Structure formats: C-alpha cells, structure tokens
Amino acid sequence: MTSSVRIAAWNVNSLTVRLPHVIRWLQDQEKANAPIDALCLQELKLTDEKYPHRALEDAGYLSLAAGQKTYNGVAIILRKAALAPIASDIETAFLKPIRNIPGHIDEQQRILAATICFKGMQPMRIISAYFPNGQSPDSEKFQYKLSWLGALQAWLKDELAQNERLALLGDFNIAPSDDDVHDPKAWEGQNLVSPPERNAFQSLLNLGLVDSFRMFEQAPKTYSWWDYRMMGFRRNAGMRIDHILLSKALEKNCSYSKVDKQPRTWEQPxxxxxxxxxxxSN
Structure with missing residues (x-):
C-alpha cells in the first residue's frame, strides 16, 4: 500500500479568532478521508504562552509554534496518527527546529522549520514561512522585504544542501505571475507583483524548488487571498500569494496541489x- 502525506499552509490572520476554523477544517478533511498531516500556519498574532497546544492535542495534533504578540507568528501542526512511532511528543516529532533565519537579525517571527518523520516516508524538512508584506515599493518596509528575501534565499541554499526532501510553505506575499492576479493592469507596479518581488520568487525556484500548484492543470482565476473590502471574495477579486514550493525529490512524488476556498465562505473567515x-511515498 502506497503511503502519502498531505501538507498545507494557511494564513489564519489571528489564531485566537480562527482556532475553531482550524479545528473544523482539519476535522472536515479527516471526514472526507483526506486528512491534513502537516499544517503550516501564518499570522498567529499571539505569544507562545497563549498558543492553544491543549485544544489542538485534544483534536489529535501536535504543534510547534514561534509566536509574537499582536503580529506575525508561525506554527507547524502535525496529525499524530500520521507520525512514525518514534515521534510520540513535541521533542521527537519536530527534529532540528529553527525559529529564525540563521545570521539574519530580525525581531519579527516569520520562520519555523523542522524535520518530520511520517509513517512509511523518509524524513521531510518542512518550513512554515510568513514573508513580509512590503507595503509599497517606495517604502522602508519594502526594503526590509527584499533584505529578508535575500537572507531567505541564502539560508535555503544551505537547507537544500542538507535536506533533499524539503517543502517551503506559507504566505509569500508575492503573486508570481499575472495569471495569479485578478486584475494585473490595476495592480501593475504595486506591492506583491513588482519585478523585484517576482524576481526573488524566481530565485527560489532557481535553487531547485518548484511551485507545486503549477505542476497541475488548474482552473483559471484560482486565488488564495481576497481583500475583505469591496466584496473581494464575492467578486473573486483575489490573488494567489500562498504557496507550497517543493524540492526536486518531493516534486517527483507530488500527486496534486490545490486551493481550498471553502473556509473563506465561513463566518468571520x-x-x-x-x-x-x-x-x-517513493
């Protein structure tokens, strides 16, 4: 019997608010016989002390979190039933954890990486990442974003050299091409779609990573983010800025990649x- 794992990323925009959504979504996937084995969260907006380990463990999941008050914060949530027998607690489930880009001084909590041992699979390096937004190309925050992207690329080069099976998941705050933008003309020259950001995304692919979504035929105008304002979701005025990039070793075993819009239809999403x-499995 072939083993498989399903990995996912979700910017929840406050885990305090969205914890019921996270648990509901994970349980829905279980009921649909398509359980999520590793879920990478972004924008927790809470400190480690307030992270809901107990609620998630009661639902059948182990978590590692790197939180920050009010802003940012990332986590990796693992389905206990999918883990190898040796991964019985947080310490043995999340191997060689990293909470920041090494050598890059940053007060913002945007990176969490760990090696995971799933049943019937070789170990997988999983990185939950919340890329800076950048605000606008003429702002200091944009320069911070480009600096952060440069540090990320340098670190990932080393990570890939040490981990053949690697997945980078999260909110990248970059729409890689015009196909990922509902109105490319209206967004031209703006943050999330600017040439420097798209070049940085391409630099990640040049390291040997692949955009899993684009490996498969997808419905046109498929997005992962919609502005709360002006009925963005109802009009499908969105962008695809949430991504799962896979190393070559994982690419050859990827059987599908998709966006699940259902939680965006829920109350207070x-x-x-x-x-x-x-x-x-290979």
Missing amino acids: SDHAPVIAQIQ
Whole structure:
C-alpha cells in the first residue's frame, strides 16, 4: 500500500479568532478521508504562552509554534496518527527546529522549520514561512522585504544542501505571475507583483524548488487571498500569494496541489484560504 502525506499552509490572520476554523477544517478533511498531516500556519498574532497546544492535542495534533504578540507568528501542526512511532511528543516529532533565519537579525517571527518523520516516508524538512508584506515599493518596509528575501534565499541554499526532501510553505506575499492576479493592469507596479518581488520568487525556484500548484492543470482565476473590502471574495477579486514550493525529490512524488476556498465562505473567515499538496511515498 502506497503511503502519502498531505501538507498545507494557511494564513489564519489571528489564531485566537480562527482556532475553531482550524479545528473544523482539519476535522472536515479527516471526514472526507483526506486528512491534513502537516499544517503550516501564518499570522498567529499571539505569544507562545497563549498558543492553544491543549485544544489542538485534544483534536489529535501536535504543534510547534514561534509566536509574537499582536503580529506575525508561525506554527507547524502535525496529525499524530500520521507520525512514525518514534515521534510520540513535541521533542521527537519536530527534529532540528529553527525559529529564525540563521545570521539574519530580525525581531519579527516569520520562520519555523523542522524535520518530520511520517509513517512509511523518509524524513521531510518542512518550513512554515510568513514573508513580509512590503507595503509599497517606495517604502522602508519594502526594503526590509527584499533584505529578508535575500537572507531567505541564502539560508535555503544551505537547507537544500542538507535536506533533499524539503517543502517551503506559507504566505509569500508575492503573486508570481499575472495569471495569479485578478486584475494585473490595476495592480501593475504595486506591492506583491513588482519585478523585484517576482524576481526573488524566481530565485527560489532557481535553487531547485518548484511551485507545486503549477505542476497541475488548474482552473483559471484560482486565488488564495481576497481583500475583505469591496466584496473581494464575492467578486473573486483575489490573488494567489500562498504557496507550497517543493524540492526536486518531493516534486517527483507530488500527486496534486490545490486551493481550498471553502473556509473563506465561513463566518468571520481569514482573508486567506488553505493551500494543499499531496506527497506520495517513493
């Protein structure tokens, strides 16, 4: 019997608000016989002390979190039933954890990486990442974004050299091409779509990563984020800025990648939808 794991990313825009959504979504996937084995969260907006480990463990999941008050924060949530027997607690489930880009001084909590051992699979390096927004190309925040992207690329080069099976998941705050933007003309020259950002995205691919979503035929105008304002979701005025990038070793075993828009229809939703990829055992 072939083993597989489903990995996902979701910017929840406050885990305090969206915890019921996260648990509901994970349980819905279980009921649909398509459980999520590793879920990378972004924008927790809470400190480590307030992270809901107990509620998630009661639902059948182990978590590692790197929180920050009010802003940012990332986590990796693992389905206990999918883990190898040795991964019985947080310490053995999340191997070689990293909470920041090494050598890059940053007070903002945007990176969490760990090696995971799933049943019937070789170990997988999973990185939950919340890329800076950048605000606008003429702002200091944009320069911070470009600096952060440069540090990320340098670190990932080392990570890939050490980890053949690597997945980078999260809110990238970059729409890689015009196909990922509802109105490219209206967004031209703006943050999220500017040439420097798209070049940085391409630099990640040049390291040997692949955009799992674009490996498969997808419905046109498929997005992962819609502005809360002006009925963005109802009009499908969105952008695809949430991604799962896979190393070559995982690419060859990826059987699908998609966006699940359903949680965006729920009451008081995040402005992002989860993105999913399935990896078969080799």
